[in-house]
Amino acid sequence: MSEAVSVPAALVPGQTIGILGGGQLGRMLAIAAARLGLRVHTFDPDPGCPAADVSKRLTVARFDDAAAVERFADSVDVITFEWESVPTEALRALADAPPIRPPAEAVCVLQDRLSEKRFLDGLGLRVAPFEPLDDPAQLEHALERIGLPAIVKTRHAGYDGKGQVRITCLDDLEPARALVAQQPCVLEGFVRFEREASVIAARSTDGAWTTYEPGENVHRDGILHTTRVPARLTGAQREQAVDIAERILTGLDYVGVLGVELFVTPADLLVNEVAPRVHNSGHWTEAGCQVDQFEQHIRAVAGWPLGPTTRHSDVTMENLIGDEVERWRQHLVNPTASLRLYGKSSVRPGRKMGHVNRVEGRRAS
Amino acid sequence: MSEAVSVPAALVPGQTIGILGGGQLGRMLAIAAARLGLRVHTFDPDPGCPAADVSKRLTVARFDDAAAVERFADSVDVITFEWESVPTEALRALADAPPIRPPAEAVCVLQDRLSEKRFLDGLGLRVAPFEPLDDPAQLEHALERIGLPAIVKTRHAGYDGKGQVRITCLDDLEPARALVAQQPCVLEGFVRFEREASVIAARSTDGAWTTYEPGENVHRDGILHTTRVPARLTGAQREQAVDIAERILTGLDYVGVLGVELFVTPADLLVNEVAPRVHNSGHWTEAGCQVDQFEQHIRAVAGWPLGPTTRHSDVTMENLIGDEVERWRQHLVNPTASLRLYGKSSVRPGRKMGHVNRVEGRRAS
Numbered sequence: 001m002s003e004a005v006s007v008p009a010a011l012v013p014g015q016t017i018g019i020l021g022g023g024q025l026g027r028m029l030a031i032a033a034a035r036l037g038l039r040v041h042t043f044d045p046d047p048g049c050p051a052a053d054v055s056k057r058l059t060v061a062r063f064d065d066a067a068a069v070e071r072f073a074d075s076v077d078v079i080t081f082e083w084e085s086v087p088t089e090a091l092r093a094l095a096d097a098p099p100i101r102p103p104a105e106a107v108c109v110l111q112d113r114l115s116e117k118r119f120l121d122g123l124g125l126r127v128a129p130f131e132p133l134d135d136p137a138q139l140e141h142a143l144e145r146i147g148l149p150a151i152v153k154t155r156h157a158g159y160d161g162k163g164q165v166r167i168t169c170l171d172d173l174e175p176a177r178a179l180v181a182q183q184p185c186v187l188e189g190f191v192r193f194e195r196e197a198s199v200i201a202a203r204s205t206d207g208a209w210t211t212y213e214p215g216e217n218v219h220r221d222g223i224l225h226t227t228r229v230p231a232r233l234t235g236a237q238r239e240q241a242v243d244i245a246e247r248i249l250t251g252l253d254y255v256g257v258l259g260v261e262l263f264v265t266p267a268d269l270l271v272n273e274v275a276p277r278v279h280n281s282g283h284w285t286e287a288g289c290q291v292d293q294f295e296q297h298i299r300a301v302a303g304w305p306l307g308p309t310t311r312h313s314d315v316t317m318e319n320l321i322g323d324e325v326e327r328w329r330q331h332l333v334n335p336t337a338s339l340r341l342y343g344k345s346s347v348r349p350g351r352k353m354g355h356v357n358r359v360e361g362r363r364a365s
Numbered sequence: 366m367s368e369a370v371s372v373p374a375a376l377v378p379g380q381t382i383g384i385l386g387g388g389q390l391g392r393m394l395a396i397a398a399a400r401l402g403l404r405v406h407t408f409d410p411d412p413g414c415p416a417a418d419v420s421k422r423l424t425v426a427r428f429d430d431a432a433a434v435e436r437f438a439d440s441v442d443v444i445t446f447e448w449e450s451v452p453t454e455a456l457r458a459l460a461d462a463p464p465i466r467p468p469a470e471a472v473c474v475l476q477d478r479l480s481e482k483r484f485l486d487g488l489g490l491r492v493a494p495f496e497p498l499d500d501p502a503q504l505e506h507a508l509e510r511i512g513l514p515a516i517v518k519t520r521h522a523g524y525d526g527k528g529q530v531r532i533t534c535l536d537d538l539e540p541a542r543a544l545v546a547q548q549p550c551v552l553e554g555f556v557r558f559e560r561e562a563s564v565i566a567a568r569s570t571d572g573a574w575t576t577y578e579p580g581e582n583v584h585r586d587g588i589l590h591t592t593r594v595p596a597r598l599t600g601a602q603r604e605q606a607v608d609i610a611e612r613i614l615t616g617l618d619y620v621g622v623l624g625v626e627l628f629v630t631p632a633d634l635l636v637n638e639v640a641p642r643v644h645n646s647g648h649w650t651e652a653g654c655q656v657d658q659f660e661q662h663i664r665a666v667a668g669w670p671l672g673p674t675t676r677h678s679d680v681t682m683e684n685l686i687g688d689e690v691e692r693w694r695q696h697l698v699n700p701t702a703s704l705r706l707y708g709k710s711s712v713r714p715g716r717k718m719g720h721v722n723r724v725e726g727r728r729a730s
Binding site: 354 | 379419690697708727
């Protein structure tokens with residue numbers, strides 16, 4: 001008898017993708033799924049979450065409600081998520097759970113900033129110097145090794161600059177100690193970078209992988225403001241970005257789309273962080289590629305072949321944050337802009353309300 | 366006091382568009398609305414209709430259920446539809462109905478093949494020769510004036526070749542008489558055309574209008590099979606198509622997207638029919654233009670400015686009809702194709718299950 005090869009199950013149109021998290025990323029994933037004839041069941045604690053508007057079915061429950069998660073898992077054909085802080089342990093504990101894509105093991109590695117950095121370091125990739133901080137007493141010793149300036153980041157659940165304290169002088173030590181006292185952290189050395197870039201990559205159930213062209217990112221107050229393609233990168237830097245993405249995808253036995261944030265220094269590319277999901281810096285693909293990151297993720301988690309990632313247009317993606325959304329009419333009348341709004345009812349400072357893709361040139365083919 | 370100018374109400378993001386009819390056109394309109402931050406309430410008799418998957422809210426009721434229509438109207442900020450056979454009289458009878466876009470008067474004209482032809486004729490547009498048939502006894506006299514071959518079409522509710530009998534010889538008279546005995550019809554002369562084309566046009570609440578480039582259509586068994594842009598048309602024919610569309614939009618005081626089907630003859634363009642809605646022959650705009658016909662319709666009915674209609678790509682749209690949908694995997698791996706499936710659970714001959722847009726060239730800009 002020949003050895004049996006396990007072929008991961010592929011969905012067929014009409015089957016259901018379960019998405020944990022119903023924010024704007026879930027909303028855009030749900031739309032991508034619907035366009036391919038797949039149904040979506042969203043799980044979110046908020047009945048008014050952005051994805052609720054476009055999901056076939058919605059479960060409103062807390063992510064730590066194990067019974068609700070189990071019922072949800074029973075009702076779907078594959079589980080994915082729009083957000084890395086999903087209850088991976090609870091999911092793995094389910095007896096007859098459908099496939100979880102990306103795999104829970106990969107997400108566990110990336111959920112924890114310390115295990116993420118150790119994983120990247122183990123792949124031979126450059127990251128900022130780091131030290132674990134389990135106790136405020138370790139701070140001074142860690143600072144001696146890392147040097148100033150440095151930054152304390154919580155190991156879990158930080159995003160958009162939340163859960164971070166910069167240390168540039170001794171006055172910053174007190175808030176840094178307070179953060180470490182609350183939860184385990186990592187101390188990171190400051191990287192003097194020329195610019196920030198990111199690469200959106202995808203891997204399918206059969207191990208095929210692909211990357212989109214790197215985008216150049218500008219942050220404001222710790223939140224992504226714009227992504228521009230083409231990024232100002234050399235050919236060698238582009239090749240290195242693809243190589244980094246491939247090593248991460250393969251190292252995690254990944255399925256789905258992920259986003260790799262990079263610091264571009266004169267010498268090298270450093271990996272800042274890896275998000276196991278579609279990524280804000282990949283929204284430009286909607287206007288720049290035939291298959292955008294959302295369709296790509298749905299294809300991957302459905303067990304379908306990946307789509308082409310060739311870029312046909314120069315695009316600047318701009319986030320509409322907080323009251324910037326009030327300028328929506330202005331974007332609507334710009335003939336090069338595509339406006340996307342997330343259906344969030346209340347505007348708050350720092351809240352991502354929508355984005356706009358401006359096409360700045362198109363390539364002939 | 367200066368004269369008051371009535372400014373039609375414009376929606377703001379978060380408000381709700383009511384869509385009568387939840388088929389694939391409603392589904393694609395709902396997605397377009399969601400992407401612009403608008404909510405959708407779909408009204409359809411079938412709880413499993415394609416638009417149900419992507420609508421914030423669904424009313425399941427018959428279109429002739431006046432109470433359900435009234436409750437629906439009360440819950441939305443504007444009413445539109447994906448389908449011309451909507452109960453316009455019931456809507457107009459509502460006391461505090463929200464705006465109906467396109468206007469019910471325009472739809473009434475186009476719902477009836479006879480009033481449609483008289484309207485087009487009155488605009489000075491060429492149509493196939495026609496005669497009303499209210500009674501089977503009128504058939505022979507009408508045939509004398511129109512000549513053979515000819516075609517009997519029901520005045521109401523025919524689409525995709527349904528409700529039609531071709532008369533090429535005297536043997537066809539019996540089925541033709543039977544159709545006229547059932548409901549009022551029109552006898553149309555056969556047009557010897559070189560090809561079929563269509564133009565998708567839009568008009569906003571402030572009277573601005575725009576057209577997409579005409580597409581060239583191929584029908585099979587009375588159902589649209591492919592639309593291709595660019596169409597094989599002369600410059601003069603293109604100008605004539607735009608002029609036809611403008612006269613129809615203005616003549617109807619239209620708001621929204623409509624589709625004008627044209628017969629291309631060596632001498633002229635004839636109007637075959639006008640659909641007061643987004644149109645199957647406009648699906649290519651998804652892959653060929655920055656703002657597709659679905660977003661354009663949503664912009665128009667929301668009282669927002671129209672988007673650009675410039676075509677950046679050569680596209681062939683192919684409908685997936687009946688069991689053609691079983692080739693979905695083949696389209697998924699074609700690097701120039703975008704697959705769209707409508708989420709219909711049962712495959713029936715002649716049923717539109719999805720479509721695919723193939724990009725055959727892209728223009729630089």
